[in-house]
Amino acid sequence: MQRRAQRVERDQRAKRLSRVLVCAAAVPVMLVAAGCSSDSGSGDSTDKAAASASASASPSPTVKAAAYDKLPEACKALPKKTLKDLVPESKSGKEGKSDDISTRASCSWNSLDNNGVKGSQFRWLNVSMLRFESDVTRGPGDRLAQEYFEKQVQEAQAVEGAKSVKTEPVTGTGDRATAVHYDLKKKEGTFKQQTVVARVENVVVTLDYNGAGLAGDKTPDGGDLLKDAKKAVKEAVEAVSAANGKGGGTADGAPSKPSKSSSKSPKPASKEASDEPSKGASASPSKKPAAKS
Template identity: 75%
Template sequence: MSEGTMQLRAQRDQRDQREKRLTRVLVGAAAVPVMLVAAGCSSDSGSGDGKDKAAEESAAATSASPSPTVREAAFGKLPEPCAAVTKKTRDDLVPKAGSGKEGSSNDTAVRASCSWDSLDDNGVKGSQFRWLSVSMLRFESDVTRGEGDKLARDHYQKQLKDAQAAEGAKDLKTTPVSGTGDEASVVRYDLKKKEGTFKQQTVVARVENVVVTLDYNGAGLAGDKTPDADDLAKDAQKAAKEAVAAVRKANAPAQGGTSSGSPSAPTSPSDAASQSATAPPAKSG
């Protein structure tokens, strides 16, 4: 073989080796995008599955969470307001006042009131004036506002503050009252008017989810003597106790085990115990 031939062959071999190396590089380069695409697909799929799974778990947790609940109120109705105080007591506190004047209300199962007034005219010796009013407000349990008895406690405090803030009140006193509902107080003060000095007694009582506010005042007019405030306070507390008992009676289970109030809101055991211990039975007026 001549030297020229050997040189040509060597050059051809070198060219063949370069072409083989180039082919391997191109094949390897072409494989890289395929691997990246495959890896990308795998990554996207995993990310989507994770989001979907998280969303499903969140939805499942939401559906499994119980709806907000609140304990039902004990009392579902109010008594007839003009019969909340017994006839005997009415005759003592407001003589010859009659059956009373019932206040207007859109729903007497929630809000009810009645008032009486009397004037005992003694001619030239003057006259005695008496005024009695009883109002009742019942609170339902509500998921957003809270339990009925808590709402009633808040209103009880508000009624006390309103009574204590009476314009022109003199010699104001506030005293707790026992044996009347779950909590009760009497606010006493004098109110001087041109007709005479009025002795005001306001008893605010709460029994479960009902607030009872009883107002009683008296005055000696045209020169008659001013009534004794202590006597008026005792009478007001007696009437308030009867009104509280009337609320309990209106919601007590009737014969046969059915409730005269809301079927789903029976009197609680604690209320029943306090009723038997503190409250006298209500009489029909």
């Protein structure tokens, strides 16, 4: 009996020891599992953070470079023969003020052919050029130039006191060209005004040409003046292209259609526009016709 009791007690101790060993063996397994689970979560978090940072980082903005980076000398933009035809009595052009002639330039000419008691013929010619740089915040130079082109056409169409205003496309000149012509009556006589606006790449050329018969001389033919103005603006556009070592653009021949954006020109364009001659003022000479109008 005693031996049996000892054997039973020994068996019970062995079972308790076995249970302890099993539990002890299970603890590292649980720790390893917990450690793997913790590492896996940390890796997922790092990967997600890296992916988020990569998605939020955007490339630096870019914009198409402007085609033209310079302007010709404004007073030399037209051939001498053209000046002789349009402003025959002019001795030289008057260069407009500009703080940067590579972006804005202009020149004007006055001509008074005095025929004594028969009256006189007055002519006034002005060429202005405005070049736009490409800008990452405002857009490419050619688009900015197109907006300014449309604004110039609209301003020419809205000159106070203008009569019989007509607008027509001009083909074969730059990338886009439009002519606006009208009559402007002043006490000195009736002035025939021609304004031709052309865009070539990122440059806008505006040519104003008007004529009048003063002191009883006959009023010049508007059709002839318009023909001369179209020829002159084409030559000015070609001068812009030549100054940049390129050929002239090809006109699409379509009429200018004011867009919603054209009513609000970019800030620099507005600044430049304020420095250009007023269309209404250009059509009227001063009390002394030979002086700049």
